[in-house]
Amino acid sequence: MSTKQALFLGFVCLLSSSQLHPTGADQNTGESPAPVNPFTPKASLVRYWDKRIDGDSTKPTPFFLSKASPLSAVDSTRFVSLASRHALHTRLRDFCTAAVLFCFPELANFPAKQHDGDVNFSVYTNKNFTNYGSNRLAGAGDEFKNYSTGDNIAIDSFRRYSRDSAGHSDGFSTYADDANVADQSFNTYGAGSTGGSGDFTAYLAGVNGPNGRFTSYSDDANGRSQSFTSYSSDANAGVQAFTSYSKNGNGAPNEFSGYGTGSNVVQSDFSGYGQTANGENDTFTSYGTDGNIPVNNFRSYGDGGNGGVYGFKSYRDDSNIGADSFSSYAKNSDNAKIDFENYAKSVNLGSDNFTSYGHGAQNQETGFKSYGPNPNFKEYTKNDVVFSRYTNSTSASGKTVNKWVEPGKFFREAMLREGTLMQMPDIRDKMPRRTFLPRAITAKLPFSSSTTREILRIFSAAENSSISRIISYAVAECERPPSRGEVKRCVGSAEDMIDFATSMLGRHVAVRTTESVAGSKGTIEIGKVNGINGGKVTRSVSCHQTLYPYLLYYCHSVPRVRVYEVDLLDPKSRVKINHGVAICHVDTSAWSPGHGAFLALGPGPGRIEVCHWIFENDMTWIITKV
Numbered sequence: 001m002s003t004k005q006a007l008f009l010g011f012v013c014l015l016s017s018s019q020l021h022p023t024g025a026d027q028n029t030g031e032s033p034a035p036v037n038p039f040t041p042k043a044s045l046v047r048y049w050d051k052r053i054d055g056d057s058t059k060p061t062p063f064f065l066s067k068a069s070p071l072s073a074v075d076s077t078r079f080v081s082l083a084s085r086h087a088l089h090t091r092l093r094d095f096c097t098a099a100v101l102f103c104f105p106e107l108a109n110f111p112a113k114q115h116d117g118d119v120n121f122s123v124y125t126n127k128n129f130t131n132y133g134s135n136r137l138a139g140a141g142d143e144f145k146n147y148s149t150g151d152n153i154a155i156d157s158f159r160r161y162s163r164d165s166a167g168h169s170d171g172f173s174t175y176a177d178d179a180n181v182a183d184q185s186f187n188t189y190g191a192g193s194t195g196g197s198g199d200f201t202a203y204l205a206g207v208n209g210p211n212g213r214f215t216s217y218s219d220d221a222n223g224r225s226q227s228f229t230s231y232s233s234d235a236n237a238g239v240q241a242f243t244s245y246s247k248n249g250n251g252a253p254n255e256f257s258g259y260g261t262g263s264n265v266v267q268s269d270f271s272g273y274g275q276t277a278n279g280e281n282d283t284f285t286s287y288g289t290d291g292n293i294p295v296n297n298f299r300s301y302g303d304g305g306n307g308g309v310y311g312f313k314s315y316r317d318d319s320n321i322g323a324d325s326f327s328s329y330a331k332n333s334d335n336a337k338i339d340f341e342n343y344a345k346s347v348n349l350g351s352d353n354f355t356s357y358g359h360g361a362q363n364q365e366t367g368f369k370s371y372g373p374n375p376n377f378k379e380y381t382k383n384d385v386v387f388s389r390y391t392n393s394t395s396a397s398g399k400t401v402n403k404w405v406e407p408g409k410f411f412r413e414a415m416l417r418e419g420t421l422m423q424m425p426d427i428r429d430k431m432p433r434r435t436f437l438p439r440a441i442t443a444k445l446p447f448s449s450s451t452t453r454e455i456l457r458i459f460s461a462a463e464n465s466s467i468s469r470i471i472s473y474a475v476a477e478c479e480r481p482p483s484r485g486e487v488k489r490c491v492g493s494a495e496d497m498i499d500f501a502t503s504m505l506g507r508h509v510a511v512r513t514t515e516s517v518a519g520s521k522g523t524i525e526i527g528k529v530n531g532i533n534g535g536k537v538t539r540s541v542s543c544h545q546t547l548y549p550y551l552l553y554y555c556h557s558v559p560r561v562r563v564y565e566v567d568l569l570d571p572k573s574r575v576k577i578n579h580g581v582a583i584c585h586v587d588t589s590a591w592s593p594g595h596g597a598f599l600a601l602g603p604g605p606g607r608i609e610v611c612h613w614i615f616e617n618d619m620t621w622i623i624t625k626v
Contacts (some may be wrong), residue, residue, distance in 0.1 A: 040071070041438040049498060053502065053509060067494060069435050071098055080438070080444070083444040103459060104465075129159070130159045130160060142168075142171070148182070149178060154181070154184070155466075159185070166194045168196040171199045173202060177202055179207050182466070183211045183467075185212075186213065191220055196224050198225075199226075200227065216243070225253045226255070243271045243272060250279060253281040253282070256283065260289075269296075270298045272299070280302060283311040284313070285313045289314060290319060296316075298325065299325075306335060311339045326352075337365045340367065405599050408422060412611065417526060420526040421526075424519045424523070424613070426520050429615065429616040442492040455475070474490075500555050509624060510621070519570075519578050524569065525571040529565075529566050532565065533623065537561070540561050540583065540622050543621070544618050560585070562583075564583075564584070565579065568580050585610050591610075592605070
């Protein structure tokens with residue numbers, strides 16, 4: 001450290017310890033206000049706001065200031081220095097804690113020893129179970145009940161769990177349900193075991209961003225049954241990977257019932273599942289039912305197996321779109337029986353690809369009964385395949401497609417009239433709490449698809465982990481080309497957001513958001529309505545949260561909109577419970593025909609205006625003076 005740097009750091013420390021006081025007294029108490037250090041990121045943000053935004057327009061609101069970095073002046077200087085030297089990862093825990101970032105916690109190790117008795121894990125969370133239950137004999141089994149329930153970040157590792165056990169059962173009931181981000185890994189779980197069972201009931205239900213990995217699960221097992229019931233139901237945007245699952249197994253039944261039911265954009269990958277197994281018996285019942293764009297990939301599933309039975313019943317039934325890929329499924333198998341019954345009867349047209357399906361198989365029996373439309377069969381075995389009542393129907397139940405749009409999420413402008421009763425969607429922010437970083441730090445951090453490995457190194461994220469997927473998705477979304485007429489930018493500092501908003505709208509701007517979540521998921525009554533800019537068509541900049549280690553917003557200019565501030569009332573007492581901000585898009589001609597707004601409201605692009613509320617912790621920037 002240079003002499004100048006040392007002197008400056010000493011000066012900052014002196015200010016931090018003495019805590020400079022602004023002049024004047026608090027008007028309510030008559031006492032001096034809380035001391036303010038002018039070198040903190042929050043104080044710097046206030047000065048930057050005054051510099052970039054016209055002082056007559058507005059002052060930074062408590063809401064906006066709450067997003068500022070809470071770093072002290074000393075910590076800010078220290079972490080800027082570490083970022084400059086590419087050494088933030090060496091103090092990652094301190095950095096995440098002090099800056100209030102979203103970083104995965106380290107797993108606590110459960111004692112890696114053989115246990116004599118069965119264990120009931122109730123209300124348990126974030127553990128690393130390595131070698132747990134290995135070589136166990138019989139017993140009632142271990143029960144994981146209400147495990148990681150409702151956690152913000154649920155991370156659990158089951159490595160070599162129950163390996164080489166005999167007659168030992170494991171139950172996972174309401175495991176990690178309603179968690180925000182769940183990362184669960186099962187590596188060589190139950191491998192080499194004889195008998196026993198593993199039951200997953202209500203596993204990862206209602207999770208936002210589930211990431212479940214089953215690697216070499218039950219490989220070389222003999223007669224061990226696995227059942228997945230209500231697995232990932234009502235989950236949102238995650239990936240489940242089954243790699244080398246039940247490989248070389250003998251007589252192992254696997255049941256997937258209610259798997260992915262009601263989930264939103266969840267992907268499942270089955271690679272080498274049941275490969276070279278003997279007497280495999282797998283059933284997929286109501287798998288992906290009522291899902292929204294479920295994606296399932298079966299690669300080398302049952303490859304080289306003997307006497308396997310695979311059943312797909314009501315698979316992807318009543319889902320919206322969806323895509324399944326079967327590559328080398330049951331290839332080189334012997335005496336395999338495969339039934340597709342009431343398969344892929346999606347609400348909207350999905351796609352299915354069968355490549356090298358059953359290729360080289362002997363005595364294979366495959367039946368398609370009431371199979372949905374739009375399959376693509378490439379190099380499909382021509383022997384012993386029966387198509388019975390192959391259908392082009394696009395829906396098994398005639399349900400409407402707007403089931404995937406939450407009531408109240410989109411509405412027409414005419415609804416914003418005093419006295420109107422309407423459904424309020426769930427506007428709660430379900431992301432983990434984070435804050436902006438000072439621009440002095442974000443400017444030194446990599447953020448591009450070409451530097452993903454460096455980003456993962458900084459945040460100690462393993463490849464293919466939940467955090468690595470989160471980072472990769474955020475970077476890809478920020479690099480996505482803008483849609484027609486859109487100007488977009490991802491910002492990780494409050495200063496960058498101010499710069500983008502003022503570059504689009506000028507210096508006379510203010511930031512608005514819905515005041516609270518009161519009325520969320522219920523019926524509300526519209527009270528007083530105030531149209532920004534007199535209710536005339538204007539421009540705005542909307543900023544939406546993107547999940548990332550630090551607070552990251554996807555901001556984009558929104559031309560031709562009308563913005564309203566609305567009092568929200570309790571419909572029974574007519575008492576004001578919230579103050580909402582709604583934005584109405586006048587020009588929707590560039591929107592996709594499959595946009596949820598048109599599924600909910602009808603017509604299509606360019607034919608109607610579409611309104612929505614500003615959700616908790618999202619915001620819109622408006623012009624205050626023309």
